[in-house]
Amino acid sequence: MTTTIFDDVSRWRAERLAQIRSGTTLGFVPTMGALHEGHVSLIRRSRAENSRTLVSIFVNPAQFDDPRDLANYPRPLEKDLALLEAEHAELVLLPDQAQLYPDGYRYRVSETQCSRTLEGAHRPGHFEGVLTVVLKLLQIAQAERAYFGEKDWQQLHLVRGMAEAFFLTTRIIGCPTVREPDGLAVSSRNQRLSPRDRQQAPDFHRALSSSPSAGVAARALERAGFAVDYVEDEDARRIGAVRLGGVRLIDNVPLGEPR
Amino acid sequence: MTTTIFDDVSRWRAERLAQIRSGTTLGFVPTMGALHEGHVSLIRRSRAENSRTLVSIFVNPAQFDDPRDLANYPRPLEKDLALLEAEHAELVLLPDQAQLYPDGYRYRVSETQCSRTLEGAHRPGHFEGVLTVVLKLLQIAQAERAYFGEKDWQQLHLVRGMAEAFFLTTRIIGCPTVREPDGLAVSSRNQRLSPRDRQQAPDFHRALSSSPSAGVAARALERAGFAVDYVEDEDARRIGAVRLGGVRLIDNVPLGEPR
Numbered sequence: 001m002t003t004t005i006f007d008d009v010s011r012w013r014a015e016r017l018a019q020i021r022s023g024t025t026l027g028f029v030p031t032m033g034a035l036h037e038g039h040v041s042l043i044r045r046s047r048a049e050n051s052r053t054l055v056s057i058f059v060n061p062a063q064f065d066d067p068r069d070l071a072n073y074p075r076p077l078e079k080d081l082a083l084l085e086a087e088h089a090e091l092v093l094l095p096d097q098a099q100l101y102p103d104g105y106r107y108r109v110s111e112t113q114c115s116r117t118l119e120g121a122h123r124p125g126h127f128e129g130v131l132t133v134v135l136k137l138l139q140i141a142q143a144e145r146a147y148f149g150e151k152d153w154q155q156l157h158l159v160r161g162m163a164e165a166f167f168l169t170t171r172i173i174g175c176p177t178v179r180e181p182d183g184l185a186v187s188s189r190n191q192r193l194s195p196r197d198r199q200q201a202p203d204f205h206r207a208l209s210s211s212p213s214a215g216v217a218a219r220a221l222e223r224a225g226f227a228v229d230y231v232e233d234e235d236a237r238r239i240g241a242v243r244l245g246g247v248r249l250i251d252n253v254p255l256g257e258p259r
Numbered sequence: 260m261t262t263t264i265f266d267d268v269s270r271w272r273a274e275r276l277a278q279i280r281s282g283t284t285l286g287f288v289p290t291m292g293a294l295h296e297g298h299v300s301l302i303r304r305s306r307a308e309n310s311r312t313l314v315s316i317f318v319n320p321a322q323f324d325d326p327r328d329l330a331n332y333p334r335p336l337e338k339d340l341a342l343l344e345a346e347h348a349e350l351v352l353l354p355d356q357a358q359l360y361p362d363g364y365r366y367r368v369s370e371t372q373c374s375r376t377l378e379g380a381h382r383p384g385h386f387e388g389v390l391t392v393v394l395k396l397l398q399i400a401q402a403e404r405a406y407f408g409e410k411d412w413q414q415l416h417l418v419r420g421m422a423e424a425f426f427l428t429t430r431i432i433g434c435p436t437v438r439e440p441d442g443l444a445v446s447s448r449n450q451r452l453s454p455r456d457r458q459q460a461p462d463f464h465r466a467l468s469s470s471p472s473a474g475v476a477a478r479a480l481e482r483a484g485f486a487v488d489y490v491e492d493e494d495a496r497r498i499g500a501v502r503l504g505g506v507r508l509i510d511n512v513p514l515g516e517p518r
Contacts, residue, residue: 009426101424102424103420105371106370106372106420107369107370107420108368109367109368112367113365135425136424136425139425142428161362161365161366164362165360166366166395166398167398169398
């Protein structure tokens, strides 16, 4: 199967209209590229549940609160496209900034409570950028289902809430976090860890899973050399964010998980 | 023809899905009720351009900056439904607050520039409320076309911008302001004018249309006893807002209009 790349939003919309008319179901996997096993699990789930699957790659400047993080964000497009072809993700949307933001980011989606806690408290404007671009992409994709990883737990929760609040027709589906054999949650940012920090990084997941309380987990992580942004228990979930050698890692585990 | 009232959003969505499957085109006229000749012109335009027409009635608390204005807003539901029946507007959406705001207004749409000028500068939060409810209603309606009056010029401009920014599939159509024989723009708020103020009110449109500049118009209105919130020339349009005996009136005219 050959991958069809849509770098023109209008061309995609015409294609999707034809699909809708012929009753073709679509699954949508929005990504910022630098694809890894986590994305692969979303793509496979989408392929299993829909006739066609659309993957978008767009590094969204609006959701980066730190310009260095945006500048350092990996953009291995050739490798990504090869992976998509290998995974039979046959439809790829590659919009540019001007196409997605004809308004110059004047129109925004915000959320007034949950978006200001946890990640939101540490990354001002982050979720406003996420919700805005996800709304745009969902409206462009016009999919039956869209797939998001549980690793970004707060993001998944906020996107679900937005879909309900704005009566979006796309169903939001959360998929389990994919982990390395040593427990580290797969993430595009992992490749920026030094070999030494990469060895240390699984302690993050270990501390979240095995500590009797969020406070104990946070202190254990600080002692192990992580800079802890937060570790909090919320809605039967322990959610944390740490920095290790300048690389920011987030993760979460269910609170009932066996220790 | 009998009017079908949908007070349940889910029931409407199921109906619309069936319409879409059968290729039925829909025109949508969102209103806050207290229907008048302005709304009638939108309904007639929609009926001329679509197979079916949906009119919604919902007084949206989120867009009222002044609680007294919200409390005083007319809600003549029986009269509205009679008018809709007479106009053969056969589909009516009557959602309540809980249905439209399952999120308790936590999710919002904002615009960072134009929404802060003119009406936006005088009514904090107004356009955030308007854009949020219009996005909800457009997503619920799933219409081919939605009709808005040019009387609310800035609102029309902002809704058009939102539709473009968020890739909404509904086309936004602006319709000319309907006026009383004496030139006063038809508005739900006109019925709150005292008989004396009602006599004076057409001077507002007259001053906008016949003054050589926005400043001259504003001064003429102040002299005539209006409290002027603003009169400004923007994008080949003269836009103004005034208060007369506690009733707020807005209007706008094309700048090229014959004097």
